[in-house]
Amino acid sequence: MGKSNIVARTGNEAMAEAMRQINPDVVAAYPITPATEIVQIFAGYVADGLVDTEFVPVESEHSAMSACIGSSAAGGRVMTGTSSQGLALMAEMLYIASGLRLPIVLADVNRALSSPINIHCDHSDTMMVRDSGWIQIFSENAQEAYDNMVQALRIAETACLPVMVTTDGFIISHGMERIEILDDAEVKKFVGEYKPKDYLLNFDRPITVGALDLQDYYFEHRRQLAEAMKDSKNVILNIAKDYAKISGRSYGLFESYKMEDAKVAIIALGSTAGTTKVVVDSLRAKGVKAGLLKPRVFRPFPKEEIAEALKGLDAVAVMDRSDAINGQEGPLCVEIKAALYDKGLNKPVLNYIYGLGGREIKLDEIESIYKDLGDASKVKKNSVIYLGVRE
Amino acid sequence: MAEKKQKPGWKELPQGDLIIGGGTAREFKTGDWRSERPIHIPEKCIHCLTCWMYCPDSAVIVKDGKMMGFDYDYCKGCGICEHECPVKGKAIKMISEKDAKKGCI
Numbered sequence: 001m002g003k004s005n006i007v008a009r010t011g012n013e014a015m016a017e018a019m020r021q022i023n024p025d026v027v028a029a030y031p032i033t034p035a036t037e038i039v040q041i042f043a044g045y046v047a048d049g050l051v052d053t054e055f056v057p058v059e060s061e062h063s064a065m066s067a068c069i070g071s072s073a074a075g076g077r078v079m080t081g082t083s084s085q086g087l088a089l090m091a092e093m094l095y096i097a098s099g100l101r102l103p104i105v106l107a108d109v110n111r112a113l114s115s116p117i118n119i120h121c122d123h124s125d126t127m128m129v130r131d132s133g134w135i136q137i138f139s140e141n142a143q144e145a146y147d148n149m150v151q152a153l154r155i156a157e158t159a160c161l162p163v164m165v166t167t168d169g170f171i172i173s174h175g176m177e178r179i180e181i182l183d184d185a186e187v188k189k190f191v192g193e194y195k196p197k198d199y200l201l202n203f204d205r206p207i208t209v210g211a212l213d214l215q216d217y218y219f220e221h222r223r224q225l226a227e228a229m230k231d232s233k234n235v236i237l238n239i240a241k242d243y244a245k246i247s248g249r250s251y252g253l254f255e256s257y258k259m260e261d262a263k264v265a266i267i268a269l270g271s272t273a274g275t276t277k278v279v280v281d282s283l284r285a286k287g288v289k290a291g292l293l294k295p296r297v298f299r300p301f302p303k304e305e306i307a308e309a310l311k312g313l314d315a316v317a318v319m320d321r322s323d324a325i326n327g328q329e330g331p332l333c334v335e336i337k338a339a340l341y342d343k344g345l346n347k348p349v350l351n352y353i354y355g356l357g358g359r360e361i362k363l364d365e366i367e368s369i370y371k372d373l374g375d376a377s378k379v380k381k382n383s384v385i386y387l388g389v390r391e
Numbered sequence: 392m393a394e395k396k397q398k399p400g401w402k403e404l405p406q407g408d409l410i411i412g413g414g415t416a417r418e419f420k421t422g423d424w425r426s427e428r429p430i431h432i433p434e435k436c437i438h439c440l441t442c443w444m445y446c447p448d449s450a451v452i453v454k455d456g457k458m459m460g461f462d463y464d465y466c467k468g469c470g471i472c473e474h475e476c477p478v479k480g481k482a483i484k485m486i487s488e489k490d491a492k493k494g495c496i
Contacts, residue, residue, distance in 0.1 A: 099407075099408055100407050100408055100409075101406055101407035101408075102407070160406065160407070197406075198405075198406075198407070198409055198411070205411065206412060206413030206414075207409050207410065207411055207412070207413075208409065208410035208412075208413075208415060209407075209408075209409060210408070211408060211409075211410050213408070216398060217398075217404075219401075220399070220400060220401035220404055221401070221404060221408050223401040224401050224402075224404065224406065227401075
Protein backbone atom coordinates (compact mmCIF):
# COMPACT_ATOMS: atom_id res chain seq x y z
CA MET A 1 0.00 0.00 0.00
CA GLY A 2 1.26 3.45 -0.87
CA LYS A 3 2.02 6.27 1.53
CA SER A 4 -1.12 8.21 2.42
CA ASN A 5 -1.43 11.94 3.07
CA ILE A 6 -3.78 13.31 5.71
CA VAL A 7 -5.22 16.70 4.77
CA ALA A 8 -8.17 18.94 5.63
CA ARG A 9 -10.53 19.32 2.68
CA THR A 10 -14.13 20.22 2.04
CA GLY A 11 -16.09 17.96 -0.30
CA ASN A 12 -15.60 20.39 -3.18
CA GLU A 13 -11.88 20.74 -2.47
CA ALA A 14 -11.53 16.96 -2.28
CA MET A 15 -13.15 16.52 -5.68
CA ALA A 16 -11.01 19.27 -7.21
CA GLU A 17 -7.93 17.58 -5.74
CA ALA A 18 -8.89 14.29 -7.37
CA MET A 19 -9.38 16.09 -10.69
CA ARG A 20 -5.96 17.73 -10.38
CA GLN A 21 -4.32 14.36 -9.82
CA ILE A 22 -6.21 12.81 -12.72
CA ASN A 23 -5.15 15.72 -14.97
CA PRO A 24 -7.90 15.35 -17.62
CA ASP A 25 -7.56 16.61 -21.19
CA VAL A 26 -10.61 18.85 -21.06
CA VAL A 27 -12.85 20.40 -18.43
CA ALA A 28 -15.79 22.34 -19.86
CA ALA A 29 -17.96 23.83 -17.14
CA TYR A 30 -20.45 26.46 -16.04
CA PRO A 31 -20.73 27.60 -12.42
CA ILE A 32 -23.69 26.90 -10.12
CA THR A 33 -24.02 26.95 -6.36
CA PRO A 34 -22.91 24.78 -4.52
CA ALA A 35 -20.77 23.07 -7.18
CA THR A 36 -18.97 26.15 -8.50
CA GLU A 37 -15.94 25.73 -6.25
CA ILE A 38 -14.99 22.38 -7.78
CA VAL A 39 -14.32 23.86 -11.22
CA GLN A 40 -13.29 27.23 -9.76
CA ILE A 41 -10.51 25.62 -7.72
CA PHE A 42 -9.62 23.51 -10.74
CA ALA A 43 -9.42 26.63 -12.91
CA GLY A 44 -6.88 27.89 -10.39
CA TYR A 45 -4.81 24.75 -10.94
CA VAL A 46 -4.99 25.39 -14.70
CA ALA A 47 -3.89 29.01 -14.26
CA ASP A 48 -1.02 27.92 -12.00
CA GLY A 49 0.17 25.35 -14.52
CA LEU A 50 -0.42 22.40 -12.19
CA VAL A 51 -2.40 20.54 -14.85
CA ASP A 52 -2.29 20.31 -18.65
CA THR A 53 -6.06 20.52 -18.97
CA GLU A 54 -7.76 22.60 -21.65
CA PHE A 55 -10.28 24.55 -19.52
CA VAL A 56 -13.31 25.68 -21.52
CA PRO A 57 -15.57 28.20 -19.78
CA VAL A 58 -18.91 27.98 -21.59
CA GLU A 59 -22.14 29.96 -21.56
CA SER A 60 -24.42 27.36 -19.98
CA GLU A 61 -24.49 23.86 -18.56
CA HIS A 62 -26.06 22.61 -21.79
CA SER A 63 -22.99 23.93 -23.60
CA ALA A 64 -20.74 22.45 -20.91
CA MET A 65 -21.99 18.95 -21.51
CA SER A 66 -22.03 19.52 -25.28
CA ALA A 67 -18.37 20.56 -25.18
CA CYS A 68 -17.58 17.58 -22.97
CA ILE A 69 -19.27 15.26 -25.44
CA GLY A 70 -17.36 16.73 -28.39
CA SER A 71 -14.04 16.49 -26.56
CA SER A 72 -14.69 12.97 -25.35
CA ALA A 73 -15.80 11.82 -28.80
CA ALA A 74 -12.60 13.33 -30.17
CA GLY A 75 -10.64 11.06 -27.84
CA GLY A 76 -9.98 13.19 -24.77
CA ARG A 77 -10.37 12.45 -21.08
CA VAL A 78 -13.12 14.78 -19.90
CA MET A 79 -14.56 15.89 -16.55
CA THR A 80 -16.99 18.51 -15.30
CA GLY A 81 -19.26 19.46 -12.39
CA THR A 82 -22.69 20.91 -11.71
CA SER A 83 -25.85 20.84 -9.55
CA SER A 84 -29.62 21.08 -9.66
CA GLN A 85 -30.79 23.44 -12.43
CA GLY A 86 -27.47 22.99 -14.21
CA LEU A 87 -27.92 19.23 -14.34
CA ALA A 88 -31.50 19.81 -15.45
CA LEU A 89 -30.40 22.18 -18.21
CA MET A 90 -27.90 19.64 -19.54
CA ALA A 91 -30.36 16.78 -19.24
CA GLU A 92 -30.83 16.19 -22.97
CA MET A 93 -27.07 16.08 -23.39
CA LEU A 94 -26.69 13.56 -20.56
CA TYR A 95 -28.78 11.09 -22.55
CA ILE A 96 -26.58 11.75 -25.58
CA ALA A 97 -23.39 11.20 -23.60
CA SER A 98 -24.58 7.81 -22.41
CA GLY A 99 -26.01 6.78 -25.80
CA LEU A 100 -22.67 7.59 -27.40
CA ARG A 101 -21.00 5.60 -24.58
CA LEU A 102 -18.61 8.39 -23.66
CA PRO A 103 -16.66 8.00 -20.38
CA ILE A 104 -17.29 11.49 -19.03
CA VAL A 105 -17.05 12.01 -15.25
CA LEU A 106 -19.33 14.60 -13.65
CA ALA A 107 -19.28 15.78 -10.04
CA ASP A 108 -22.89 16.47 -9.08
CA VAL A 109 -23.32 18.39 -5.85
CA ASN A 110 -26.85 17.48 -4.81
CA ARG A 111 -29.07 20.53 -4.70
CA ALA A 112 -32.86 20.85 -4.83
CA LEU A 113 -34.58 21.52 -8.12
CA SER A 114 -36.71 24.65 -8.52
CA SER A 115 -39.44 25.70 -8.17
CA PRO A 116 -39.21 27.17 -5.52
CA ILE A 117 -35.60 28.27 -6.09
CA ASN A 118 -33.48 26.63 -3.42
CA ILE A 119 -29.73 26.25 -3.27
CA HIS A 120 -29.59 23.64 -0.53
CA CYS A 121 -29.30 19.90 -0.37
CA ASP A 122 -31.71 17.36 -1.61
CA HIS A 123 -31.43 14.52 -4.09
CA SER A 124 -34.02 15.65 -6.60
CA ASP A 125 -31.38 16.61 -9.16
CA THR A 126 -29.72 13.18 -9.30
CA MET A 127 -33.11 11.48 -9.20
CA MET A 128 -34.34 13.58 -12.12
CA VAL A 129 -31.76 11.96 -14.40
CA ARG A 130 -31.83 8.44 -12.98
CA ASP A 131 -32.98 7.10 -16.35
CA SER A 132 -30.32 8.94 -18.35
CA GLY A 133 -27.98 5.95 -18.65
CA TRP A 134 -25.34 7.45 -16.34
CA ILE A 135 -23.74 5.44 -13.54
CA GLN A 136 -24.67 7.22 -10.30
CA ILE A 137 -22.47 6.93 -7.22
CA PHE A 138 -23.41 8.62 -3.93
CA SER A 139 -20.78 9.83 -1.46
CA GLU A 140 -21.41 9.95 2.29
CA ASN A 141 -18.54 12.34 3.09
CA ALA A 142 -15.48 14.13 1.68
CA GLN A 143 -13.31 11.01 1.84
CA GLU A 144 -15.80 9.10 -0.27
CA ALA A 145 -16.11 12.06 -2.63
CA TYR A 146 -12.35 11.93 -3.28
CA ASP A 147 -12.18 8.14 -3.53
CA ASN A 148 -15.26 7.96 -5.76
CA MET A 149 -13.92 10.58 -8.20
CA VAL A 150 -10.66 8.66 -8.68
CA GLN A 151 -12.48 5.36 -9.16
CA ALA A 152 -15.13 6.97 -11.39
CA LEU A 153 -12.57 7.73 -14.07
CA ARG A 154 -11.55 4.08 -14.35
CA ILE A 155 -15.15 2.88 -14.05
CA ALA A 156 -16.24 5.18 -16.88
CA GLU A 157 -13.42 4.14 -19.21
CA THR A 158 -13.84 0.43 -18.52
CA ALA A 159 -17.64 0.29 -18.68
CA CYS A 160 -17.73 2.89 -21.49
CA LEU A 161 -20.47 4.75 -19.65
CA PRO A 162 -20.49 8.26 -18.18
CA VAL A 163 -20.38 8.45 -14.36
CA MET A 164 -21.72 11.03 -11.94
CA VAL A 165 -20.35 11.17 -8.40
CA THR A 166 -22.62 12.99 -5.95
CA THR A 167 -22.10 14.77 -2.65
CA ASP A 168 -24.68 16.51 -0.47
CA GLY A 169 -24.81 20.22 -1.24
CA PHE A 170 -23.26 22.42 1.46
CA ILE A 171 -23.36 19.59 4.00
CA ILE A 172 -20.47 17.77 2.38
CA SER A 173 -19.48 20.14 -0.43
CA HIS A 174 -18.69 22.94 2.02
CA GLY A 175 -17.98 20.93 5.17
CA MET A 176 -14.32 20.67 6.15
CA GLU A 177 -13.20 17.15 6.99
CA ARG A 178 -10.06 15.16 7.63
CA ILE A 179 -9.34 13.03 4.57
CA GLU A 180 -6.52 10.92 3.23
CA ILE A 181 -5.42 11.53 -0.31
CA LEU A 182 -3.10 9.42 -2.45
CA ASP A 183 0.21 10.56 -3.93
CA ASP A 184 -0.06 12.21 -7.34
CA ALA A 185 1.99 9.37 -8.85
CA GLU A 186 -0.32 6.73 -7.38
CA VAL A 187 -3.43 8.31 -8.88
CA LYS A 188 -1.65 8.75 -12.21
CA LYS A 189 -0.73 5.06 -12.20
CA PHE A 190 -4.21 3.99 -11.10
CA VAL A 191 -6.03 5.86 -13.87
CA GLY A 192 -3.41 5.08 -16.51
CA GLU A 193 -3.72 6.38 -20.05
CA TYR A 194 -7.02 6.72 -21.87
CA LYS A 195 -6.93 4.57 -25.01
CA PRO A 196 -10.31 4.67 -26.73
CA LYS A 197 -10.98 2.17 -29.50
CA ASP A 198 -12.77 4.71 -31.65
CA TYR A 199 -12.39 8.48 -31.58
CA LEU A 200 -12.90 11.33 -34.05
CA LEU A 201 -9.22 12.27 -34.22
CA ASN A 202 -8.31 8.78 -35.42
CA PHE A 203 -7.84 9.36 -39.16
CA ASP A 204 -6.99 5.70 -39.77
CA ARG A 205 -10.48 4.64 -38.74
CA PRO A 206 -12.97 7.40 -39.58
CA ILE A 207 -16.33 7.27 -37.79
CA THR A 208 -19.67 9.05 -37.75
CA VAL A 209 -20.76 10.11 -34.26
CA GLY A 210 -24.35 11.04 -33.44
CA ALA A 211 -26.14 9.49 -36.40
CA LEU A 212 -29.88 9.14 -36.96
CA ASP A 213 -31.68 5.87 -36.31
CA LEU A 214 -35.12 5.10 -37.69
CA GLN A 215 -37.59 2.56 -36.34
CA ASP A 216 -35.39 -0.28 -37.52
CA TYR A 217 -32.26 0.42 -35.43
CA TYR A 218 -33.03 2.58 -32.36
CA PHE A 219 -34.25 -0.31 -30.24
CA GLU A 220 -31.08 -2.38 -30.86
CA HIS A 221 -28.83 0.51 -29.89
CA ARG A 222 -30.77 1.12 -26.66
CA ARG A 223 -30.62 -2.59 -25.87
CA GLN A 224 -26.83 -2.32 -26.02
CA LEU A 225 -26.94 0.51 -23.49
CA ALA A 226 -29.09 -1.52 -21.11
CA GLU A 227 -26.59 -4.37 -21.25
CA ALA A 228 -23.68 -2.02 -20.62
CA MET A 229 -25.38 -0.67 -17.49
CA LYS A 230 -25.97 -4.23 -16.24
CA ASP A 231 -22.34 -5.18 -16.89
CA SER A 232 -21.04 -2.05 -15.15
CA LYS A 233 -21.93 -3.54 -11.75
CA ASN A 234 -18.99 -5.94 -11.95
CA VAL A 235 -16.74 -3.23 -13.37
CA ILE A 236 -17.49 -1.10 -10.31
CA LEU A 237 -16.69 -3.97 -7.94
CA ASN A 238 -13.45 -4.89 -9.69
CA ILE A 239 -12.17 -1.34 -9.71
CA ALA A 240 -13.04 -1.01 -6.02
CA LYS A 241 -10.83 -4.07 -5.39
CA ASP A 242 -7.95 -2.43 -7.25
CA TYR A 243 -8.51 0.80 -5.36
CA ALA A 244 -8.48 -0.98 -2.00
CA LYS A 245 -4.97 -2.24 -2.82
CA ILE A 246 -3.56 1.27 -3.11
CA SER A 247 -5.72 3.09 -0.57
CA GLY A 248 -6.59 0.53 2.09
CA ARG A 249 -10.22 1.62 1.78
CA SER A 250 -12.82 -0.88 0.55
CA TYR A 251 -15.91 0.08 -1.41
CA GLY A 252 -18.83 -1.97 -2.71
CA LEU A 253 -22.27 -1.42 -4.19
CA PHE A 254 -23.58 -0.38 -0.76
CA GLU A 255 -22.44 -0.28 2.86
CA SER A 256 -24.04 -2.44 5.57
CA TYR A 257 -23.69 -0.87 8.99
CA LYS A 258 -24.47 -3.23 11.91
CA MET A 259 -26.81 -5.19 9.64
CA GLU A 260 -25.62 -8.71 10.52
CA ASP A 261 -28.26 -9.37 13.19
CA ALA A 262 -30.41 -6.28 12.65
CA LYS A 263 -34.18 -6.56 12.96
CA VAL A 264 -35.01 -3.01 11.93
CA ALA A 265 -33.06 -0.91 9.44
CA ILE A 266 -33.02 2.40 7.65
CA ILE A 267 -31.95 2.75 4.04
CA ALA A 268 -30.50 6.18 3.34
CA LEU A 269 -28.27 7.83 0.72
CA GLY A 270 -25.48 10.34 1.24
CA SER A 271 -24.60 12.28 4.37
CA THR A 272 -27.81 11.26 6.19
CA ALA A 273 -26.32 7.78 6.37
CA GLY A 274 -23.47 9.22 8.40
CA THR A 275 -25.92 10.85 10.80
CA THR A 276 -27.91 7.61 11.03
CA LYS A 277 -24.81 5.67 12.06
CA VAL A 278 -24.71 7.80 15.23
CA VAL A 279 -28.33 6.88 15.96
CA VAL A 280 -27.68 3.19 15.25
CA ASP A 281 -24.78 3.21 17.72
CA SER A 282 -26.87 4.81 20.47
CA LEU A 283 -29.77 2.38 19.90
CA ARG A 284 -27.43 -0.59 19.86
CA ALA A 285 -26.10 0.56 23.24
CA LYS A 286 -29.68 0.32 24.48
CA GLY A 287 -30.06 -3.18 23.06
CA VAL A 288 -32.10 -2.34 19.95
CA LYS A 289 -31.08 -4.45 16.95
CA ALA A 290 -30.88 -1.48 14.60
CA GLY A 291 -28.94 -1.32 11.36
CA LEU A 292 -28.32 0.93 8.37
CA LEU A 293 -27.98 0.10 4.70
CA LYS A 294 -26.32 2.87 2.71
CA PRO A 295 -26.57 2.43 -1.06
CA ARG A 296 -23.43 3.74 -2.77
CA VAL A 297 -24.27 2.82 -6.35
CA PHE A 298 -27.79 3.95 -7.27
CA ARG A 299 -27.33 3.30 -10.98
CA PRO A 300 -27.04 0.45 -11.78
CA PHE A 301 -29.41 -0.39 -8.93
CA PRO A 302 -28.02 -3.46 -7.10
CA LYS A 303 -31.45 -4.97 -6.68
CA GLU A 304 -30.50 -8.57 -5.90
CA GLU A 305 -27.72 -7.71 -3.49
CA ILE A 306 -29.76 -5.19 -1.53
CA ALA A 307 -32.76 -7.53 -1.25
CA GLU A 308 -30.41 -10.22 0.05
CA ALA A 309 -29.05 -7.84 2.67
CA LEU A 310 -32.58 -7.01 3.85
CA LYS A 311 -33.64 -10.64 4.13
CA GLY A 312 -33.48 -10.97 7.89
CA LEU A 313 -35.25 -7.74 8.85
CA ASP A 314 -38.67 -7.38 10.43
CA ALA A 315 -39.26 -3.96 8.93
CA VAL A 316 -37.46 -1.44 6.76
CA ALA A 317 -37.61 2.33 6.55
CA VAL A 318 -36.51 4.06 3.37
CA MET A 319 -35.45 7.69 3.74
CA ASP A 320 -35.90 9.64 0.53
CA ARG A 321 -34.33 13.08 0.23
CA SER A 322 -36.47 13.73 -2.84
CA ASP A 323 -40.08 13.17 -3.79
CA ALA A 324 -41.01 11.50 -7.06
CA ILE A 325 -44.44 13.21 -7.05
CA ASN A 326 -45.93 10.02 -8.40
CA GLY A 327 -48.81 9.90 -5.97
CA GLN A 328 -47.19 7.05 -4.08
CA GLU A 329 -43.68 7.14 -2.62
CA GLY A 330 -40.16 8.45 -3.10
CA PRO A 331 -37.78 7.21 -5.81
CA LEU A 332 -35.51 5.13 -3.56
CA CYS A 333 -38.52 3.53 -1.88
CA VAL A 334 -40.00 2.45 -5.24
CA GLU A 335 -36.74 0.68 -6.16
CA ILE A 336 -36.43 -0.99 -2.73
CA LYS A 337 -40.00 -2.27 -2.89
CA ALA A 338 -39.39 -3.71 -6.38
CA ALA A 339 -36.21 -5.39 -5.13
CA LEU A 340 -38.01 -6.98 -2.17
CA TYR A 341 -40.98 -8.05 -4.29
CA ASP A 342 -38.83 -9.80 -6.88
CA LYS A 343 -37.07 -11.73 -4.13
CA GLY A 344 -40.43 -12.77 -2.67
CA LEU A 345 -39.77 -10.81 0.52
CA ASN A 346 -43.02 -9.37 1.81
CA LYS A 347 -41.62 -6.96 4.38
CA PRO A 348 -43.25 -3.80 5.69
CA VAL A 349 -41.56 -0.78 4.12
CA LEU A 350 -42.09 2.66 5.62
CA ASN A 351 -41.16 5.64 3.46
CA TYR A 352 -39.91 8.90 4.96
CA ILE A 353 -39.64 11.89 2.65
CA TYR A 354 -37.28 14.27 4.44
CA GLY A 355 -34.75 17.05 4.11
CA LEU A 356 -36.17 18.67 0.97
CA GLY A 357 -34.54 21.99 0.12
CA GLY A 358 -31.88 21.44 2.76
CA ARG A 359 -34.33 21.02 5.69
CA GLU A 360 -32.14 19.73 8.48
CA ILE A 361 -32.60 16.12 9.57
CA LYS A 362 -31.95 15.63 13.27
CA LEU A 363 -30.84 12.72 15.41
CA ASP A 364 -34.12 12.57 17.33
CA GLU A 365 -36.07 12.52 14.06
CA ILE A 366 -34.06 9.55 12.83
CA GLU A 367 -34.55 7.90 16.21
CA SER A 368 -38.31 8.35 15.79
CA ILE A 369 -38.08 6.35 12.55
CA TYR A 370 -36.54 3.41 14.40
CA LYS A 371 -39.26 3.80 17.02
CA ASP A 372 -41.92 3.58 14.29
CA LEU A 373 -40.24 0.47 12.91
CA GLY A 374 -40.61 -1.17 16.32
CA ASP A 375 -44.29 -0.19 16.57
CA ALA A 376 -46.53 -2.86 15.04
CA SER A 377 -49.43 -0.47 14.56
CA LYS A 378 -47.29 1.99 12.58
CA VAL A 379 -45.58 -0.71 10.54
CA LYS A 380 -48.86 -2.24 9.44
CA LYS A 381 -49.86 0.90 7.55
CA ASN A 382 -46.95 0.88 5.00
CA SER A 383 -47.19 4.63 5.09
CA VAL A 384 -45.39 7.54 3.49
CA ILE A 385 -44.48 10.14 6.10
CA TYR A 386 -43.21 13.63 5.37
CA LEU A 387 -40.69 13.90 8.18
CA GLY A 388 -39.92 17.39 9.44
CA VAL A 389 -42.50 19.33 7.42
CA ARG A 390 -44.74 21.85 9.19
CA GLU A 391 -48.32 20.64 8.88
CA MET B 392 -37.08 -18.33 -53.24
CA ALA B 393 -34.38 -15.86 -52.14
CA GLU B 394 -33.99 -15.46 -48.34
CA LYS B 395 -34.62 -11.96 -47.01
CA LYS B 396 -31.37 -10.59 -45.48
CA GLN B 397 -31.78 -10.11 -41.73
CA LYS B 398 -30.69 -6.73 -40.32
CA PRO B 399 -27.93 -6.92 -37.62
CA GLY B 400 -28.96 -7.65 -34.02
CA TRP B 401 -27.93 -5.54 -31.01
CA LYS B 402 -24.89 -7.69 -30.32
CA GLU B 403 -23.45 -7.09 -33.80
CA LEU B 404 -23.84 -3.32 -34.04
CA PRO B 405 -20.83 -1.10 -33.26
CA GLN B 406 -20.72 0.31 -29.71
CA GLY B 407 -21.84 3.85 -29.00
CA ASP B 408 -24.28 4.24 -31.90
CA LEU B 409 -21.24 4.68 -34.15
CA ILE B 410 -21.11 4.25 -37.89
CA ILE B 411 -17.65 2.99 -38.83
CA GLY B 412 -16.13 4.49 -41.98
CA GLY B 413 -16.20 7.95 -43.51
CA GLY B 414 -18.23 9.48 -46.35
CA THR B 415 -21.20 7.18 -45.78
CA ALA B 416 -23.66 9.90 -46.85
CA ARG B 417 -22.74 9.02 -50.42
CA GLU B 418 -24.57 5.68 -50.04
CA PHE B 419 -27.84 7.41 -49.13
CA LYS B 420 -29.51 8.29 -52.45
CA THR B 421 -31.67 11.19 -51.38
CA GLY B 422 -32.79 11.60 -55.01
CA ASP B 423 -35.60 9.15 -54.37
CA TRP B 424 -37.30 11.85 -52.24
CA ARG B 425 -38.12 13.83 -55.41
CA SER B 426 -41.61 14.64 -56.61
CA GLU B 427 -40.33 16.95 -59.38
CA ARG B 428 -37.10 16.89 -61.40
CA PRO B 429 -35.15 19.53 -63.35
CA ILE B 430 -34.57 18.99 -67.06
CA HIS B 431 -31.63 20.76 -68.77
CA ILE B 432 -32.30 22.52 -72.12
CA PRO B 433 -28.74 22.72 -73.58
CA GLU B 434 -29.73 24.85 -76.64
CA LYS B 435 -30.77 27.71 -74.35
CA CYS B 436 -27.99 27.27 -71.75
CA ILE B 437 -25.36 30.03 -71.54
CA HIS B 438 -23.18 28.05 -69.07
CA CYS B 439 -23.16 30.84 -66.48
CA LEU B 440 -23.09 28.06 -63.79
CA THR B 441 -25.57 29.98 -61.59
CA CYS B 442 -27.57 26.76 -61.14
CA TRP B 443 -24.40 24.98 -59.96
CA MET B 444 -23.66 27.76 -57.47
CA TYR B 445 -27.14 27.69 -55.96
CA CYS B 446 -27.82 23.94 -55.85
CA PRO B 447 -27.98 22.97 -52.15
CA ASP B 448 -27.16 19.33 -52.91
CA SER B 449 -24.20 19.78 -55.31
CA ALA B 450 -26.33 17.93 -57.86
CA VAL B 451 -25.42 20.00 -60.95
CA ILE B 452 -22.77 18.29 -63.08
CA VAL B 453 -20.14 20.63 -64.54
CA LYS B 454 -17.29 19.50 -66.78
CA ASP B 455 -14.60 21.75 -68.37
CA GLY B 456 -16.59 24.84 -67.32
CA LYS B 457 -19.75 23.62 -69.08
CA MET B 458 -23.08 22.65 -67.47
CA MET B 459 -23.60 18.97 -68.37
CA GLY B 460 -26.80 18.02 -66.50
CA PHE B 461 -28.06 16.81 -63.13
CA ASP B 462 -27.02 14.06 -60.71
CA TYR B 463 -30.45 12.47 -60.17
CA ASP B 464 -29.04 10.23 -57.38
CA TYR B 465 -28.96 13.25 -55.07
CA CYS B 466 -31.17 15.95 -56.67
CA LYS B 467 -34.17 16.47 -54.33
CA GLY B 468 -36.15 18.52 -56.89
CA CYS B 469 -36.24 21.76 -54.90
CA GLY B 470 -36.42 23.86 -58.11
CA ILE B 471 -33.93 26.53 -57.01
CA CYS B 472 -31.93 25.93 -60.23
CA GLU B 473 -34.93 26.73 -62.45
CA HIS B 474 -35.81 29.73 -60.28
CA GLU B 475 -32.29 31.20 -60.48
CA CYS B 476 -31.60 30.49 -64.17
CA PRO B 477 -31.08 33.97 -65.70
CA VAL B 478 -31.90 32.98 -69.28
CA LYS B 479 -35.14 34.41 -70.75
CA GLY B 480 -37.53 31.45 -71.04
CA LYS B 481 -35.21 29.39 -68.79
CA ALA B 482 -32.67 26.71 -69.73
CA ILE B 483 -34.00 24.49 -66.92
CA LYS B 484 -37.56 23.22 -66.59
CA MET B 485 -39.08 21.38 -63.61
CA ILE B 486 -41.33 18.48 -64.59
CA SER B 487 -43.20 16.07 -62.37
CA GLU B 488 -41.36 12.90 -61.46
CA LYS B 489 -44.38 10.90 -62.61
CA ASP B 490 -44.16 12.42 -66.12
CA ALA B 491 -40.38 11.90 -66.18
CA LYS B 492 -40.81 8.22 -65.42
CA LYS B 493 -43.43 7.88 -68.17
CA GLY B 494 -40.80 9.26 -70.54
CA CYS B 495 -42.66 12.39 -71.64
CA ILE B 496 -40.62 15.58 -71.37
